[in-house]
Amino acid sequence: xxxxxxxxxxxxxxxxxxxxxxxxxxxxxxxxxxxxxxxxxxxxxxxxxxxxxxxxxxxxxxxxxxxxxxxxxxxxxxxxxxxxxxxxxxxxxxxxxxxxxxxxxxxxxxxxxxxxxxxxxxxxxxxxxxxxxxxxxxxxxxxxxxxxxxxxxxxxxxxxxxxxxxxxxxxxxxxxxxxxxxxxxxxxxxxxxxxxxxxxxxx
Amino acid sequence: xxxxxxxxxxxxxxxxxxxxxxxxxxxxxxxxxxxxxxxxxxxxxxxxxxxxxxxxxxxxxxxxxxxxxxxxxxxxxxxxxxxxxxxxxxxxxxxxxxxxxxxxxxxxxxxxxxxxxxxxxxxxxxxxxxxxxxxxxxxxxxxxxxxxxxxxxxxxxxxxxxxxxxxxxxxxxxxxxxxxxxxxxxxxxxxxxxxxxxxxxxx
DNA sequence: TACTAATTCTAATGCGAGTTAGAATCTAAC
DNA sequence: GTTAGATTCTAACTCGCATTAGAATTAGTA
Numbered sequence: 282x283x284x285x286x287x288x289x290x291x292x293x294x295x296x297x298x299x300x301x302x303x304x305x306x307x308x309x310x311x312x313x314x315x316x317x318x319x320x321x322x323x324x325x326x327x328x329x330x331x332x333x334x335x336x337x338x339x340x341x342x343x344x345x346x347x348x349x350x351x352x353x354x355x356x357x358x359x360x361x362x363x364x365x366x367x368x369x370x371x372x373x374x375x376x377x378x379x380x381x382x383x384x385x386x387x388x389x390x391x392x393x394x395x396x397x398x399x400x401x402x403x404x405x406x407x408x409x410x411x412x413x414x415x416x417x418x419x420x421x422x423x424x425x426x427x428x429x430x431x432x433x434x435x436x437x438x439x440x441x442x443x444x445x446x447x448x449x450x451x452x453x454x455x456x457x458x459x460x461x462x463x464x465x466x467x468x469x470x471x472x473x474x475x476x477x478x479x480x481x482x483x484x
Numbered sequence: 485x486x487x488x489x490x491x492x493x494x495x496x497x498x499x500x501x502x503x504x505x506x507x508x509x510x511x512x513x514x515x516x517x518x519x520x521x522x523x524x525x526x527x528x529x530x531x532x533x534x535x536x537x538x539x540x541x542x543x544x545x546x547x548x549x550x551x552x553x554x555x556x557x558x559x560x561x562x563x564x565x566x567x568x569x570x571x572x573x574x575x576x577x578x579x580x581x582x583x584x585x586x587x588x589x590x591x592x593x594x595x596x597x598x599x600x601x602x603x604x605x606x607x608x609x610x611x612x613x614x615x616x617x618x619x620x621x622x623x624x625x626x627x628x629x630x631x632x633x634x635x636x637x638x639x640x641x642x643x644x645x646x647x648x649x650x651x652x653x654x655x656x657x658x659x660x661x662x663x664x665x666x667x668x669x670x671x672x673x674x675x676x677x678x679x680x681x682x683x684x685x686x687x
Numbered sequence: 688t689a690c691t692a693a694t695t696c697t698a699a700t701g702c703g704a705g706t707t708a709g710a711a712t713c714t715a716a717c
Numbered sequence: 718g719t720t721a722g723a724t725t726c727t728a729a730c731t732c733g734c735a736t737t738a739g740a741a742t743t744a745g746t747a
Contacts, residue, residue, distance in 0.1 A: 478686060543736080
């Protein structure tokens with residue numbers, strides 16, 4: 282019991298500042314990009330000096346890796362949540378709407394993390410890039426399965442390439458992180474329009 | 485006449501290396517981002533040393549500004565070309581297809597320049613950002629006009645927000661620069677699918 | 688060949704970045 | 718209050734960057 286107290290209490294404090302550092306890092310990475318953001322800025326935003334960061338993270342790259350990991354996790358989890366709300370044998374239409382709602386909600390409610398992934402994709406040190414690749418691949422696999430289902434259920438017209446369709450949907454969804462301002466339309470109304478346009482578009 | 489020779493001949497040589505430098509810069513900016521690309525790398529790719537760049541460009545920022553300018557110009561020109569092929573009183577359907585073809589062709593045939601714009605959007609020094617803003621605004625204005633036409637001609641359903649629709653189309657088009665590999669599908673077949681999906685989608 | 692201008696190189700400057708080691712401070716249990 | 722451990726700070730170090738001035742080289746003209 283004593284041991285437990287000794288280990289959980291300080292680790293809570295430590296996790297707290299780790300959390301703050303990650304949030305601030307995600308915020309600045311998403312706005313200025315990875316290279317343009319200095320550890321000094323991140324540390325200052327969290328109320329400390331640059332050197333102190335190294336007590337929590339091994340390097341700037343390690344920080345970025347964790348931000349990217351969380352970002353993909355946010356999206357993946359949020360989509361999974363929406364899927365679980367459906368019946369076991371859901372239709373392609375219902376599935377697509379759930380995917381769109383999950384993906385869009387994640388992007389627009391955790392803009393700092395997800396925008397970091399979307400924006401910095403492709404222009405990061407290869408070591409960082411490799412680390413996030415596996416998780417993203419797994420998520421995209423789920424989209425592929427959804428599209429295959431649409432094809433098999435005959436909802437996707439024969440003359441359409443389902444891979445390209447997937448990229449069209451993901452492209453327009455991801456792009457929302459570029460222009461979305463929370464003051465405008467509600468996420469729900471966005472979901473409705475995205476779903477409606479793409480469903481009508483592929484039938 | 486002599487004066488003409490004296491001025492055109494060397495300026496041709498000079499313009500040539502300027503061109504090479506811009507091309508290489510666009511290439512590296514699009515792949516690694518603005519901050520992660522050093523003048524040393526750009527110069528090396530053009531077969532010279534970093535210091536020599538300053539004979540052609542005032543600064544790294546000036547280089548970037550010109551790359552961005554050209555990028556938007558490419559897209560804008562290419563779209564204008566497609567529009568000119570149409571009748572004077574073209575329909576929304578024809579207009580949309582021309583816009584999509586122009587935009588996509590520009591993106592996929594000058595990927596270095598256009599990807600630089602798309603990727604680095606938002607994470608550049610504000611001075612650089614401001615310079616490209618005007619041209620881009622003018623181009624987006626043309627899209628707004630197209631969408632308005634679609635609404636007035638009744639092709640865009642009443643329940644759709646035409647501003648959001650514009651962002652959906654531009655998003656999925658721009659995203660193609662992230663995944664497109666020239667070895668895959670032809671640009672024409674992409675144009676067909678984009679047009680078909682969005683036209684069916686908004687009717 | 689000699690002269691001139693255009694173009695590139697060399698070498699140096701200053702700055703800010705990421706990183707590190709050790710000192711300083713804070714926290715909490717005895 | 719003392720002590721031990723956790724956390725942060727200070728002050729340095731190294732490195733690569735953009736930038737610059739002047740020397741060196743090239744190329745074209747007479």
